[in-house]
Amino acid sequence: MAILTRPVSEETLSAMDWQQYVLELDWSEYSIDSRFRLMPQIEQLQARDETLAAEVLTLLGHVATLVMEPRASFPFRIRSVQKKNGLDSLDQYDIECLAMMALQANDPWLRARLADVAVTAGRDRGLNQWQLGSTAVHAYLDHCEQHLLGEQGFLHTDEAIRGTRLRWVYAKRDEATYERYKQLIISGIRRGLELRHPGLYHALARDIIAQRYSFSAEVAPILEQAANQFATDENCDYDLASRAYLLAYKLWEVAGNKASANRCHLAAGQALVTRSRGTGSAMLRSDWLAEGIQLLRQARSPRQHITALWQELSDLRMGIESEMHEHEFSVDVTDIAEAARAAITGPTAWEALLQLGFLLGNWYDPGMIRQEAIESAQRFVFRSFFTQVHLDRSGNPIDREDAFDINNEEHVTRRMVAYLLEHRLDFFSKVIAPNALEVMTASHPPSFELFLEAAYLSPTAPKGHEYSLARGLYAGCTSDWHECGTYLIPQVEPFVRNLLKRAGRNTLTVGDDGIEKERTLGDMLISQDAAEILGSRLVLELRALMTESSGYRLRNNYAHGLFNDAELENVGVVRLWWTTLRLVMFPWGREYLASLNQAV
Structure with a gap:
């Protein structure tokens, strides 16, 4: 819905002197609360029946709160903070x-924002x-030029990047402007390295890449020299x-200097190796060493060196x-246990x-789990900010979650599976099923x-x-979970394949060599055929149990010999066992539930 209800002429806008209402606002730092800071003036204008001026300020507040996406592809769309309006x-x-x-705005940031939004929307x-x-450029x-080189220059990298992107469209042949932007970016990178502010120099360097x-060849030695100093x-x-x-390394690659690129690639890996040899947690140090080994392998470090590092990582x-430590919390589940027994x-x-x-529950609705998982992520937002690396009992990284x-x-799927395990399946296996x-x-x-x-x-x-x-199934009834899992x-895989074939769906795929072979369990579960034949509830259940990295991974861990005898006896x-019981007895289960409903 439009903000202005009628056109505004240049004379009317000038006579309105709209800038008098924003003189106290500091546009040098990006602020998403501009709309709220303008509300008192807007309300005063409405009270005086100056509706057009109130609409103009409302439009200004709306535009000021929009968040740029400077790295987005053409046409450089802009979205609002709330992803609406x-x-x-x-x-x-x-x-x-x-x-x-x-054209009337005096402040450079405000002038750029107004022109940018107008030209992009137009x-x-x-x-x-x-x-x-x-x-806008x-x-x-x-x-x-006023703010990027200051103490908080990292707050203004989006504007610098946005300006360089717009220059390619609206001032491509303006060599003087190009040179100013070039020197600004290089100076910003130097300043960020001097202050050790990665948020400044990383953002600018990544945009060059x-x-x-x-001019990547001019920036690459600056980064390499700073890295040597660090x-x-x-x-x-x-x-x-x-x-x-x-x-x-990436800047040298863009510049076409392979020798210098490889030198920096090797140095990046070796820096992490050196870091891993310091003091601190063995878990963190092993993570740094593993990342360093990966970089050195990519840079084709000598095989003997890599082999020695693998041994060092193992040690x-x-x-x-x-x-490792465990934390336990007591929860009273008496009522739930008694209900399961009854x-x-x-x-x-x-x-x-x-x-x-069939009376202890059903497979869970993916729509419900999706909503609850997203709400949980929004409630515990700090947990979602960082990349998480999941390790096995030996400290080997088995999953990486961005x-x-x-x-x-x-x-979202990963979070759904993790939420399902943590809040539903674990509880069922530890409380409901045993009772x-x-x-x-x-x-x-x-x-x-x-x-x-x-x-x-x-x-x-x-x-x-x-x-x-x-x-x-019989082993599960005797609580012999080792034999049950074995x-x-x-x-599970032949079960899924049988159900798909009974419905007339193809379970074969053609490889690159032209030979047909059976699809893997993971491929079948993410297929549209599985969603239609098995239903979304069972598909989510089996993915959480068998294949998803954020789930129990029963299939992968068992097939690759990653379970020892003790680990095979797990809640997954x-x-x-319960899911397989339902699958085997599903025809009679439906009749049994129908008879209970009829009796009621």
Whole structure:
């Protein structure tokens, strides 16, 4: 919805003297609360029935709170902080008013912002505003020349990057402006290195790399020299050194200097290796060493050196286990345990199995888990800021989780699986299932022959796998989770393949060599066929149990021999036993639930 309800002429805007209302606002630092700081003036104007002036200030406040995406691809879209009321809400009246305000604005930041928004929104609507684009380019330059080299220059990198991107569109042939921007960027990088502010020099250097600017050869030696200093001076910082070397490496690559690029690549890895040999946590030091080895391998360091470092990493990881600690908290689950026990009433072993499989719950709705996982991420936002590395018992990194991005579907799926384990499946396997099993085995113990008969009669069970299924299910009833996992983990893949084939879906894929082969369990579970045939609930359950890196990873850990005997007896296997029981007995489970509903 447009902000201005009528057009504003240049004479009206000048007579309004709109800048008098923003004289006390400091535009040198980006502020998202400009709209709220303008509210008193807007309310006073509305009270005096000066509605047009109030609308102009509302438009100004809206534009000032927009967040730029300077690294986005053309056409350099801008989004609002709340991801709404952005450029799409501006119509021609708003754009024309912003263009006039940009030419009148005295402050460089405000002039740049007004011109930038007007020209970007106008371009999306087919308006030709080349002169206004040039105004934005020069206004960004004026602003950054005043503030980029200050103590808080890192707050103004977005404006510098935005200005350079716009220059390619609206001032491409202006050599003087190009030279000013070039010197500004180089000076900003030097200043950031001097202050040791990665937020300043990293942002500017990464933009040079991304845009492949021709002056990368001038910047690369600056970063390399600074990295050498970071690694050798009295305030030695190998982390800064390694990251500066990496920037120098990429800058040399852009410049086409392979020898210098490889030199910096090797130095980046060696800096992390040196850092890992200092004092501190064995877990952190092993992470640095592993990252250093990866960089050295990419830079083709001698094989003997890499081999020695792998041995050093193995020795270092031996000390991680001693650093691990467990934290336990008491929770009263008496009511839930009693409810699980009360659900198992028999009177036969067959009915007890149906009650255990279908009265203790269902597979979880992905939509509900998705919403709860996102809300949890927003509630505990600090946890989502940083990259997390997950280690096994020996300190080996088995998973890497980047900072959470709600717009990244892969991130959301990972968070959903992790949330499902932490808040649902673990609790089921530790509280609900054991209590129900205790009642069943004490009062209505099923026999191995009962499971074997069910597996033979079940249309969902894969043919030829009945004995293994029965052995695994029976082992679970006796709480022999080691044997249960040994038999049931390998049965999930044929189970899924059988269900897809029964529905007429193809489970084969053609490799690069032109030979057909069966799809893996992970490939099948993420397919549209699985979602349609198995249903989204079961797909999420099996991915959490078997394949997802943020889940139990039963399939991967078992297939690759990563479980020892003790680890095979885990809560994931308990949940897998329950899921397999439901799959085998699903036809009778539906009839049993229907009979209960009819009885009620």
